[in-house]
Amino acid sequence: MAEADVDAAPARPSRRASHDKRGAILAAARQLFPQLGFDKTSMDTIAERAMVSKATVYAHFASKEVLFRTTLEALAHASPNRWDALLEMQAPLEQRLAAVAKALLRISTSGALNDAAYGLVRPPLLPSQMREEMWTLSFERYDSMMRALLAREVERGSLVIDNLPDASVHFFGLMTGLPANAAMRGDGVDADFVQQERYVSGAVALFLRAYRPDVARTVGTTKREVPSGF
Structure with a gap:
C-alpha cells in the first residue's frame, strides 16, 4: 500500500x-x-x-x-542596426536625410520593447554617471552615424560644416521637436501621417538651408574669365 x-x-x-x-x-x-x-x-x-x-x-x-x-x-x-543601411543608401541628399529623420522619429515615438530608445532610457532622478552610460549605450551610435554621414557630404562638397558635432545636434533637435510637442499636448505623432511627412520635409529643407554651400556667393567670388582682346 x-x-x-x-x-x-x-x-x-x-x-x-x-x-x-x-x-x-x-x-x-x-x-x-x-x-x-x-x-x-x-x-x-x-x-x-x-x-x-x-x-x-x-x-x-x-x-x-x-x-x-x-x-x-x-x-x-537587441535593437536592430538601421544605421549602416542608411549610411550606404544611394539617393539624393534630401532623400537620405529624410530617411534618417524618419528613423529618428520612429525611435522617438517607439514603445517597442526591442528598441533601446524607448521610455526606459528616460527615467527621472538618475545619477549623472548613469545618464552618461545611457547616452553611450543608446544614443551615441546614432550621433556617430550622423556625424559620419555629414562628414561624407562635406568631403563631397554637398554641405559646408565647420562643426560636425553641432550640426548633428541641430539635426537631432529639428527631428525630435515634433514628438516632443506631441507629447506635451498628449497627441500621438503617428496619428497624422501627412503631418509627419510635411514636418520631415520642412525640417530637412531647413537643415540644408543652413549647411548647403551658398551658390550665389561662390559664383560671385569666382574669378571672371575675361575674353582676349579687351
Whole structure:
C-alpha cells in the first residue's frame, strides 16, 4: 500500500534554472522601468512581477542601478542596426536625410520593447554617471552615424560644416521637436501621417538651408574669365 501511495504521489515541480530566474527578472524590469520610472521602481516590485524572492533578485543583481544598466545593455544589443543601411543608401541628399529623420522619429515615438530608445532610457532622478552610460549605450551610435554621414557630404562638397558635432545636434533637435510637442499636448505623432511627412520635409529643407554651400556667393567670388582682346 505504501508503495502504491508513493507511486500515486504527484511529482514535485522542478525548480526553475538560475538563467530562467534571471531572464524573468530582466523581463520584469523591462516592463516596470518604463511604467513607473527608475525612482519609483523597487526591487520588491520587480521580484513580485518576476515571481521570485527579493533575495533572488539581489543574488543576480547587486543593486537597482546594476539591474537598470543590465536591462539597458540588453535592449541596446537587441535593437536592430538601421544605421549602416542608411549610411550606404544611394539617393539624393534630401532623400537620405529624410530617411534618417524618419528613423529618428520612429525611435522617438517607439514603445517597442526591442528598441533601446524607448521610455526606459528616460527615467527621472538618475545619477549623472548613469545618464552618461545611457547616452553611450543608446544614443551615441546614432550621433556617430550622423556625424559620419555629414562628414561624407562635406568631403563631397554637398554641405559646408565647420562643426560636425553641432550640426548633428541641430539635426537631432529639428527631428525630435515634433514628438516632443506631441507629447506635451498628449497627441500621438503617428496619428497624422501627412503631418509627419510635411514636418520631415520642412525640417530637412531647413537643415540644408543652413549647411548647403551658398551658390550665389561662390559664383560671385569666382574669378571672371575675361575674353582676349579687351
